[in-house]
Amino acid sequence: MSIGNTLLGLLESGPRHGYDLKRAFDEKFGHDRPLHYGQVYATMSRLLKNGLVEVDGIEAGGGPERKRYAITDAGISDVERWLATPEKPEPYLQSLLYSKVVLALLTHRDAAGILDTQRSEHLRSMRILTDRKRKGDLADQLICDHALFHLEADLRWLELTAARLDKLAEAVAA
Amino acid sequence: MTRVPPPGSLLAAQDLRKAYGPTTALDGADFSIHPGEVVAVMGPSGSGKSTLLHCLAGIVTPDSGSITYNGRELATMNDAQRSALRRSEFGFVFQFGQLVPELTCVENVALPLRLNGTSRKEAEKAALTWMERLEVDDLRKKRPGEVSGGQGQRVAVARALVTNPRVLFADEPTGALDSLNGERVMGLLTEAARSTNAAVVLVTHEARVAAYSDREVVVRDGRSRDMERAI
Numbered sequence: 001m002s003i004g005n006t007l008l009g010l011l012e013s014g015p016r017h018g019y020d021l022k023r024a025f026d027e028k029f030g031h032d033r034p035l036h037y038g039q040v041y042a043t044m045s046r047l048l049k050n051g052l053v054e055v056d057g058i059e060a061g062g063g064p065e066r067k068r069y070a071i072t073d074a075g076i077s078d079v080e081r082w083l084a085t086p087e088k089p090e091p092y093l094q095s096l097l098y099s100k101v102v103l104a105l106l107t108h109r110d111a112a113g114i115l116d117t118q119r120s121e122h123l124r125s126m127r128i129l130t131d132r133k134r135k136g137d138l139a140d141q142l143i144c145d146h147a148l149f150h151l152e153a154d155l156r157w158l159e160l161t162a163a164r165l166d167k168l169a170e171a172v173a174a
Numbered sequence: 175m176t177r178v179p180p181p182g183s184l185l186a187a188q189d190l191r192k193a194y195g196p197t198t199a200l201d202g203a204d205f206s207i208h209p210g211e212v213v214a215v216m217g218p219s220g221s222g223k224s225t226l227l228h229c230l231a232g233i234v235t236p237d238s239g240s241i242t243y244n245g246r247e248l249a250t251m252n253d254a255q256r257s258a259l260r261r262s263e264f265g266f267v268f269q270f271g272q273l274v275p276e277l278t279c280v281e282n283v284a285l286p287l288r289l290n291g292t293s294r295k296e297a298e299k300a301a302l303t304w305m306e307r308l309e310v311d312d313l314r315k316k317r318p319g320e321v322s323g324g325q326g327q328r329v330a331v332a333r334a335l336v337t338n339p340r341v342l343f344a345d346e347p348t349g350a351l352d353s354l355n356g357e358r359v360m361g362l363l364t365e366a367a368r369s370t371n372a373a374v375v376l377v378t379h380e381a382r383v384a385a386y387s388d389r390e391v392v393v394r395d396g397r398s399r400d401m402e403r404a405i
Contacts (some may be wrong), residue, residue: 116392119216120401126385134361148382155381162394163218 003035004043005082008052008075013062015043015056015070015094018044028172030088052078079107083114086121089151101161105172115162122151122158179227180206184373185230185341190239192225194395199225200236211341212364212374215388215398222396223377224345230375231264231343232256243341262292265334265342265372267363269349272330273318280305280314283333290337297336306334308362324355331363336369344369346378353382360386 003025010016010024018040026034044067047053052075057068065107071079097118104111126148132146161168180186183206192200194354199222207213228234230241232248241248243263248256265286266272273282283301305311308328313321317356321329327347334342347363348356364386367374378384392399 112394116399116401119392120390120399123214123381123384123390123401126381127387130382130385148385152381157217 002038002082002099004047004052005079005101006099007043008047008071009083009099009107011053011069011071011077012076012079012103012107015068016053017066017068019066019068028102029095036068041106047075051075080109082116083109086118089122089154094154094157095124097158098161101165102172105165105169111165112162113168115158115165119155119158122155124137126151177311180208182208184209185239185243185375186241187226187230187241188370189302190226190229190236192229192234192236193284198396200229202395203239203396204400205391205398206400207228207341207374207375210368211389212367212376212387214384214390215333215375215377215393216379216384216390217393218276219379221393222261223393224395225396226290226398227343227345227375227377231341240313243357261286263340265339267327267330267342267347268342269333269346270323273319273326273333278315278317279310279329281335283320283330286333286337292295301332301336304336304366305329306348306367308332322355324351324375325356327343327351327355327359328362332367335372338370339372342374343377345376346379347376348378348380348383356380362381 002156004039006025007021016024018037022037022040023043025040027144044053046083048055048069053069056070058065059068081109087096100114101111104114129144129148129151133141135161136144148160154168186206188204190200190203203222203226205226215226217223222390225234229236230260232241232251235249243259251259253325254339273279274285277285280298280301283305284294284297287297287300292300293385302311302314305314308331310325310328310332313325313329318326329351331347342363344363348359351359364374375388376383377385384390390401392401
């Protein structure tokens with residue numbers, strides 16, 4: 001999963017402190033693998049350096065200073081581009097695709113369109129494999145079949161997610 | 175805004191709308207296909223993909239919108255003209271129940287030609303040629319009840335292609351078959367269609383079947399999205 005893009009997407013709804021970002025990330029995407037604070041701050045430093053976020057304010061407290069980050073226009077364009085670009089079909093994409101769909105819903109973008117574009121990318125790979133299978137020997141056929149079944153599993157997940165977008169949108173908004 | 179079909183398209187539809195009572199099946203769907211092209215129509219159950227196919231084939235009349243075949247508006251044709259178009263220019267393959275159980279396989283394949291007035295001898299000769307291509311010529315004397323699902327489906331494909339249709343409509347053609355038979359049917363169907371430059375409208379919810387197409391159109395809530403042109 002692209003932690004940088006995901007944190008940027010979370011910032012689109014408004015400025016947040018690093019701690020809030022971590023909490024929002026863990027709640028929405030980090031069920032099995034919560035982020036370490038170090039990951040959050042290292043990522044935010046990189047985003048800051050690249051001009052994708054800016055410091056919106058600093059609060060002094062009892063402990064260390066708390067920076068509040070806001071997304072910049074360049075950051076919004078970066079999220080937009082990331083969401084619109086289909087992922088290269090490969091195993092275990094679900095958590096990344098899930099993040100994209102949730103962020104699209106959170107930022108009121110076209111989540112169904114993201115799923116459609118990804119389906120198209122998967123089908124493009126499946127066409128290449130199907131063609132190779134038709135022209136190949138039995139070994140080719142078996143190798144391609146293995147890849148095709150995995151891609152098909154992804155596509156079933158895409159279909160199912162598309163069918164549940166309304167419910168997911170409600171859950172995300174809650 | 176008036177939508178126009180892409181240049182060179184053989185069959186095209188714009189802004190199709192169709193409702194069955196209070197249920198909207200199509201809500202502004204577009205579609206186009208060129209000669210020799212295989213287009214998969216995908217989408218969840220109830221999304222309107224079969225209704226789209228039935229409208230394109232002139233089986234169902236849309237409430238509004240335009241369908242042109244070879245530059246001719248379907249709505250301007252009467253029932254007899256549309257029937258003639260379906261018999262001579264279109265071929266159909268469905269999921270099941272399409273072969274006449276009382277006829278032998280070769281008689282089934284020859285049937286569309288016989289209905290068009292071709293002599294029995296000529297019709298069965300052409301039928302056998304197609305049965306060979308679909309690798310079911312050894313079943314010529316068997317009746318549909320005596321052949322397997324995969325074999326029956328290949329006989330149905332031969333029958334759909336025997337008139338050399340310019341458009342083949344296939345609605346879940348492998349839906350009742352196992353993976354291996356489904357792939358064999360799809361391989362032979364697309365190969366046969368491409369060799370005759372027929373366009374194939376392939377309705378399917380299976381990605382592995384859609385992978386035999388050149389591009390896909392996704393139907394959702396009665397609206398279509400052409401993925402090739404959308405990207």
